[in-house]
Amino acid sequence: MEPKxxxxxxxxxxxxxxxxxxxxVLDSSFFVWIGTDPKLANIAVSMPPKYxxxxxxxxxxxxxxxxxxxxxxxxxxxxxxxxxxxSCSVPFDPQLSLLIEKRLMEELKQRIGS
Amino acid sequence: MASGVVPSKQAVxxxxxxxxxxxxxxxxxxxxxxxxxxxxLGTVVHVTRDLITDxxxxxxxxxxxxxxxxxxxxxxxxxxxxxxxELNPPTAIVLTLALKVTTPDAMKEITDLIKTCL
Numbered sequence: 001m002e003p004k005x006x007x008x009x010x011x012x013x014x015x016x017x018x019x020x021x022x023x024x025v026l027d028s029s030f031f032v033w034i035g036t037d038p039k040l041a042n043i044a045v046s047m048p049p050k051y052x053x054x055x056x057x058x059x060x061x062x063x064x065x066x067x068x069x070x071x072x073x074x075x076x077x078x079x080x081x082x083x084x085x086x087s088c089s090v091p092f093d094p095q096l097s098l099l100i101e102k103r104l105m106e107e108l109k110q111r112i113g114s
Numbered sequence: 115m116a117s118g119v120v121p122s123k124q125a126v127x128x129x130x131x132x133x134x135x136x137x138x139x140x141x142x143x144x145x146x147x148x149x150x151x152x153x154x155l156g157t158v159v160h161v162t163r164d165l166i167t168d169x170x171x172x173x174x175x176x177x178x179x180x181x182x183x184x185x186x187x188x189x190x191x192x193x194x195x196x197x198x199x200e201l202n203p204p205t206a207i208v209l210t211l212a213l214k215v216t217t218p219d220a221m222k223e224i225t226d227l228i229k230t231c232l
Contacts, residue, residue: 001126004153005135009118020119024137027153033139038119040141040208043158045183060158060182061208085155 008111014099019090021104025111029083032076034090034100041089044069046077053078061087068092072101079105080112123231129223130215136224138231145207147231149197149224156212157184159194163206175202182208193221200225201232 008023022033033040042062046055055077057070073086090096122139132151139146148155164176177198179191193216194209201207213224 001128001133003124003126003135004133005124005137005148005150007122007124007137009120009122011118022118022120022122022139024139024148026150026155029154031155033120035120038142040139040144040146043182043208058183061160083154 006111008107010107012100012103014096017091017093017096019096019100021107023107023111029085030080030108030112031085032072032087032104034072034086034088034104036090039089040087042066042069043085043087044073046070046073046084046086048077048081048083060085068097075101076108080108082112125227125230127223127227129227130217130220132214134224134227136227136231138228141205144205145203147197147201147207147209147228149210149228150212151214152212154212155210157190157210158182159190159209159211161194161198161207161209163204175199189216196221197225197228201228203232 006025010021012019020035024031043060045060046057049055055074057074069086069088072088073084076084120139120141124137126135134151137148160180160182162178164178177195179194198207
């Protein structure tokens, strides 16, 4: 039997930080893990908007004050119109966040039909 | 597929006539386990290991379950505990369940399927 769930792993070096990515593509939803350490510190989930423009988000695991995962899941849910699970634990750096987002978008555009 | 800093493995089987898939991601501090017949994550349960210093119970592992997302009903806790007790991992587990059949026999098959991913 062929698996329907697809898993993708990739690693990227941004200046001096090595960031690892994990992507799990499910039926009309996906899970993304981004981290510098192999730890699952937090999980945020976002649902795509149905009526208005703003998706809703919730932090499932980890500190509620951790905004990184939540904001990224919001953006992805809005863009791909799917349920998105995000776990992001990288040191806070606006520049780095931007690069990560860019790299992730490239990958998602390839892997997810939208 | 077991590459990268966080190894992950998946398995497929036919359980009670339904296409069933399991995925395990081995994080350093946590295990992320997916068991699904809908190809979605569904209910997300966090299972943590309790420390027991009980002379009578000895080394019997105990687990606490907390539903992070989805239906918080007794059956979910029972299923999560049944699966995790069988796996007996050293770390906490984030377990996601989206199952069509929840009979004891199906649970056993699904648990065995998860075991092949460990």
